[in-house]
Amino acid sequence: xxxxxxxxxxxxxxxxxxxxxxxxxxxxxxxxxxxxxxxxxxxxxxxxxxxxxxxxxxxxxxxxxxxxxxxxxxxxxxxxxxxxxxxxxxxxxxxxxxxxxxxxxxxxxxxxxxxxxxxxxxxxxxxxxxxxxxxxxxxxxxxxxxxxxxxxxxxxxxxxxxxxxxxxxxxxxxxxxxxxxxxxxxxxxxxxxxxxxxxxxxxxxxxxxxxxxxxxxxxxxxxxxxxxxxxxxxxxxxxxxxxxxxxxxxxxxxxxxxxxxxxxxxxxxxxxxxxxxxxxxxxxxxxxxxxxxxxxxxxxxxxxxxxxxxxxxxxxxxxxxxxxxxxxxxxxxxxxxxxxxxxxxxxxxxxxxxxxxxxxxxxx
Amino acid sequence: xxxxxxxxxxxxxxxxxxxxxxxxxxxxxxxxxxxxxxxxxxxxxxxxxxxxxxxxxxxxxxxxxxxxxxxxxxxxxxxxxxxxxxxxxxxxxxxxxxxxxxxxxxxxxxxxxxxxxxxxxxxxxxxxxxxxxxxxxxxxxxxxxxxxxxxxxxxxxxxxxxxxxxxxxxxxxxxxxxxxxxxxxxxxxxxxxxxxxxxxxxxxxxxxxxxxxxxxxxxxxxxxxxxxxxxxxxxxxxxxxxxxxxxxxxxxxxxxxxxxxxxxxxxxxxxxxxxxxxxxxxxxxx
Amino acid sequence: xxxxxxxxxxxxxxxxxxxxxxxxxxxxxxxxxxxxxxxxxxxxxxxxxxxxxxxxxxxxxxxxxxxxxxxxxxxxxxxxxxxxxxxxxxxxxxxxxxxxxxxxxxxxxxxxxxxxxxxxxxxxxxxxxxxxxxxxxxxxxxxxxxxxxxxxxxxxxxxxxxxxxxxxxxxxxxxxxxxxxxxxxxxxxxxxxxxxxxxxxxxxxxxxxxxxxxxxxxxxxxxxxxxxxxxxxxxxxxxxxxxxxxxxxxxxxxxxxxxxxxxxxxxxxxxxxxxxxxxxxxxxxxxxxxxxxxxxxx
Numbered sequence: 001x002x003x004x005x006x007x008x009x010x011x012x013x014x015x016x017x018x019x020x021x022x023x024x025x026x027x028x029x030x031x032x033x034x035x036x037x038x039x040x041x042x043x044x045x046x047x048x049x050x051x052x053x054x055x056x057x058x059x060x061x062x063x064x065x066x067x068x069x070x071x072x073x074x075x076x077x078x079x080x081x082x083x084x085x086x087x088x089x090x091x092x093x094x095x096x097x098x099x100x101x102x103x104x105x106x107x108x109x110x111x112x113x114x115x116x117x118x119x120x121x122x123x124x125x126x127x128x129x130x131x132x133x134x135x136x137x138x139x140x141x142x143x144x145x146x147x148x149x150x151x152x153x154x155x156x157x158x159x160x161x162x163x164x165x166x167x168x169x170x171x172x173x174x175x176x177x178x179x180x181x182x183x184x185x186x187x188x189x190x191x192x193x194x195x196x197x198x199x200x201x202x203x204x205x206x207x208x209x210x211x212x213x214x215x216x217x218x219x220x221x222x223x224x225x226x227x228x229x230x231x232x233x234x235x236x237x238x239x240x241x242x243x244x245x246x247x248x249x250x251x252x253x254x255x256x257x258x259x260x261x262x263x264x265x266x267x268x269x270x271x272x273x274x275x276x277x278x279x280x281x282x283x284x285x286x287x288x289x290x291x292x293x294x295x296x297x298x299x300x301x302x303x304x305x306x307x308x309x310x311x312x313x314x315x316x317x318x319x320x321x322x323x324x325x326x327x328x329x330x331x332x333x334x335x336x337x338x339x340x341x342x343x344x345x346x347x348x349x350x351x352x353x354x355x356x357x358x359x360x361x362x363x364x
Numbered sequence: 365x366x367x368x369x370x371x372x373x374x375x376x377x378x379x380x381x382x383x384x385x386x387x388x389x390x391x392x393x394x395x396x397x398x399x400x401x402x403x404x405x406x407x408x409x410x411x412x413x414x415x416x417x418x419x420x421x422x423x424x425x426x427x428x429x430x431x432x433x434x435x436x437x438x439x440x441x442x443x444x445x446x447x448x449x450x451x452x453x454x455x456x457x458x459x460x461x462x463x464x465x466x467x468x469x470x471x472x473x474x475x476x477x478x479x480x481x482x483x484x485x486x487x488x489x490x491x492x493x494x495x496x497x498x499x500x501x502x503x504x505x506x507x508x509x510x511x512x513x514x515x516x517x518x519x520x521x522x523x524x525x526x527x528x529x530x531x532x533x534x535x536x537x538x539x540x541x542x543x544x545x546x547x548x549x550x551x552x553x554x555x556x557x558x559x560x561x562x563x564x565x566x567x568x569x570x571x572x573x574x575x576x577x578x579x580x581x582x583x584x585x586x587x588x589x590x591x592x593x594x595x596x597x598x599x600x601x602x603x604x605x606x607x608x609x610x611x612x613x614x615x616x617x618x619x620x621x622x623x624x625x626x627x628x629x630x631x632x633x634x635x636x637x638x639x640x641x642x643x644x645x646x647x648x649x650x
Numbered sequence: 651x652x653x654x655x656x657x658x659x660x661x662x663x664x665x666x667x668x669x670x671x672x673x674x675x676x677x678x679x680x681x682x683x684x685x686x687x688x689x690x691x692x693x694x695x696x697x698x699x700x701x702x703x704x705x706x707x708x709x710x711x712x713x714x715x716x717x718x719x720x721x722x723x724x725x726x727x728x729x730x731x732x733x734x735x736x737x738x739x740x741x742x743x744x745x746x747x748x749x750x751x752x753x754x755x756x757x758x759x760x761x762x763x764x765x766x767x768x769x770x771x772x773x774x775x776x777x778x779x780x781x782x783x784x785x786x787x788x789x790x791x792x793x794x795x796x797x798x799x800x801x802x803x804x805x806x807x808x809x810x811x812x813x814x815x816x817x818x819x820x821x822x823x824x825x826x827x828x829x830x831x832x833x834x835x836x837x838x839x840x841x842x843x844x845x846x847x848x849x850x851x852x853x854x855x856x857x858x859x860x861x862x863x864x865x866x867x868x869x870x871x872x873x874x875x876x877x878x879x880x881x882x883x884x885x886x887x888x889x890x891x892x893x894x895x896x897x898x899x900x901x902x903x904x905x906x907x908x909x910x911x912x913x914x915x916x917x918x919x920x921x922x923x924x925x926x927x928x929x930x931x932x933x934x935x936x937x938x939x940x941x942x943x944x945x946x947x948x
Binding site for chain 3 (some may be wrong): 384385387388390392395396397398399402405414415416417421460461462464465467468469472473474475477480483484488489490491492494495496498499500501502504518520521522523528552553554557563578579581582583584585599600603604606607615618619622623625626629630635637640641644645
Binding site (some may be wrong): 047050052071072073074077078079081082083085086087088089098099102103107146150267 | 423542548552
């Protein structure tokens with residue numbers, strides 16, 4: 001097992017820069033998820049760690065060893081691919097053993113590991129089959145099995161669940177989590193699906209356009225997004241964003257948001273005239289809250305355990321509101337909604353989070 | 365109304381199909397007639413070969429075959445052995461060298477790859493006649509004339525770019541993740557070639573092997589230039605000797621030996637038709 | 651830095667090395683050597699003697715057989731390529747739709763192409779078109795008196811064109827693959843719109859098949875320029891009768907390996923290379939005006 005250190009890591013294709021000077025410390029035994037929209041460079045970064053892509057700038061170190069010039073075959077890591085990449089001409093058993101044979105492992109040890117992996121993943125009955133005779137979920141298990149027999153110091157996953165149907169994905173997600181709990185090996189996991197990121201990660205790295213937007217635990221990302229991008233990216237349903245004008249004429253900062261009554265802001269370490277206020281759909285309440293307004297229901301998405309209401313304010317802006325689903329609403333209905341100021345996230349004109357200064361707000 | 369209309373259409377379609385079959389069968393007869401004529405003539409007595417359209421011989425002259433086999437100064441046993449040596453070595457050479465090059469072009473990253481690939485594609489166009497003279501001069505200086513080396517050694521240097529192209533087309537279809545998974549599983553580039561790419565490319569290798577075999581078997585120009593001594597002759601060169609002694613009019617024997625020379629090709633065609641058809645369709649050559 | 655460069659490139663060049671060696675020794679080297687030889691007089695006994703442009707001058711101004719060889723070859727290419735391609739396309743279109751026994755026909759039609767290069771077939775062809783050969787006997791059934799097709803200089807070339815036509819199998823297979831690639835729903839849509847068959851052919855089949863036609867055309871043209879064995883055998887190795895089968899390749903072969911005029915033959919070889927190169931270049935340069943690839947837009 002090993003941690004990983006990235007220092008000023010960059011990837012350029014000619015003039016095009018895909019990864020821009022990343023610094024990241026991945027702790028030993030951590031489940032780190034790289035998440036971001038497509039094209040953000042997350043897969044490229046993973047492939048650079050794996051040794052499948054050249055590192056054009058900076059250094060990548062596994063443990064204490066810089067691996068920039070080490071070929072993939074010598075990095076002692078395992079990778080699970082989105083397409084599974086099982087060897088089509090080998091049986092499941094051979095797929096599992098292939099890597100071990102390359103490392104000249106004694107036969108007894110090899111058989112022990114293969115049997116162990118097969119047992120953990122419950123694929124013992126499939127050992128003589130060829131990949132084309134397996135279902136998607138079974139292929140996925142074999143791919144994971146191929147990774148764990150190596151007992152590597154580092155696991156890499158490149159969107160391993162995105163080829164599975166929704167039900168299997170949820171199931172495999174849980175199994176991966178329990179596999180991690182059992183092995184405790186460092187894992188780096190790439191996904192574009194923030195739900196996967198939230199449910200499995202010890203820490204999440206949000207990437208955009210080759211840069212790190214925020215690193216943190218799922219809770220940190222959800223409760224304290226560092227910028228508007230992370231706020232918008234993490235959390236489902238998506239966070240509501242309101243453009244506010246700040247008026248400091250009266251000595252106290254007052255926010256004006258079209259469609260909402262003006263309300264006073266806590267003390268913020270920002271002098272910007274315009275702020276973006278974000279509030280999660282779950283923090284908007286029907287008929288309650290410090291700041292209240294009227295809205296027209298445009299759409300009701302009933303999901304069973306909750307209802308998602310699309311509510312248009314008088315300004316035309318639509319807010320997503322998550323309700324417990326016990327009351328039925330009809331579209332066209334006018335209702336009052338509100339939220340508490342403590343549930344608001346504040347972002348300055350540059351899109352960076354501004355944190356209310358707690359003491360002073362308590363004084364007032 | 366509707367059903368009668370459909371019925372009418374069905375009938376029209378069926379008539380069209382029958383017409384098509386009649387036409388295609390007609391074309392098939394024209395296509396195959398020369399071959400059957402050759403086969404029939406090879407069994408006919410000398411005086412029946414010309415001047416009659418009947419394919420069936422009045423009596424089967426198996427001597428055409430037995431006599432034809434030894435009609436030339438050397439027996440056809442020698443020629444077949446010679447052809448077999450050249451063919452087997454050429455096929456092996458082609459498979460090894462062309463799959464190497466194809467693997468490099470399709471799966472490995474290196475500076476100058478697209479440049480060399482373009483060069484390789486250009487060599488597809490070059491007529492053998494253009495390189496023939498300097499090659500001949502060179503092989504003569506090396507003392508290789510009248511040996512099989514000029515026919516075989518170039519095959520080990522991937523001289524038939526067509527097969528590289530065919531294999532590149534096939535290799536490119538294999539998912540790149542396989543190489544990457546193998547790399548992570550500790551494979552060297554050679555191990556990936558040997559344990560992943562080759563086993564997955566057996567159809568392409570088979571197609572290349574069959575074409576290589578048939579073309580080498582039929583090859584005429586290179587043996588004509590490089591082989592002088594009759595004891596080194598391949599089958600096509602031997603067949604030509606029949607033409608030179610035409611005055612003696614041993615047509616039956618000549619046809620018998622011609623038929624025999626085609627037999628390996630036809631057998632391979634029947635056995636490996638699928639591979640051949642697919643090979644042509646994907647690579648689109650010859 | 652250099653070490654990394656070598657490490658990254660080494661596997662590629664190692665695998666490429668047989669081809670690279672072959673390319674320099676068997677292609678590039680000989681091509682350049684024959685360019686040099688084409689400016690010399692060389693009989694393989696004494697060393698090559700530099701003669702400047704004398705070979706080319708003689709070729710273009712005084713050598714009637716050179717012009718004859720060009721005429722024969724170009725006539726052959728101009729007749730054989732379209733004949734073979736039209737045959738291939740028509741049969742492919744017949745086979746493409748609604749026949750279950752396509753495999754058998756396909757095999758029958760392809761077999762001649764596979765056998766075609768063999769000497770046995772050339773020998774057979776010679777006999778088919780003899781004065782008392784099969785062709786004349788078939789004609790006699792219809793009351794037509796045949797000719798000695800092979801030994802008559804006016805007709806000998808056509809026997810080879812027919813041989814080329816007989817071998818339409820490979821372009822047919824490529825056309826078949828191409829036709830398979832045309833989505834059926836295009837025809838169905840046209841059918842619903844009441845488009846007549848002929849217009850379906852000119853408006854759907856031909857444009858969508860253009861890349862395949864282009865490919866076949868280029869390949870077959872190059873192949874036809876290279877025709878040798880059949881012409882050599884049928885003309886007894888000389889281009890007879892009356893040079894009517896004096897294919898460029900046959901002429902070149904004789905100059906080189908019968909008369910050992912290696913310098914002159916090299917000049918001929920270079921002219922052949924330039925002709926084929928020019929045809930290929932023209933085909934590729936003009937292709938953008940008439941070949942539209944389906945995936946061009948994305």
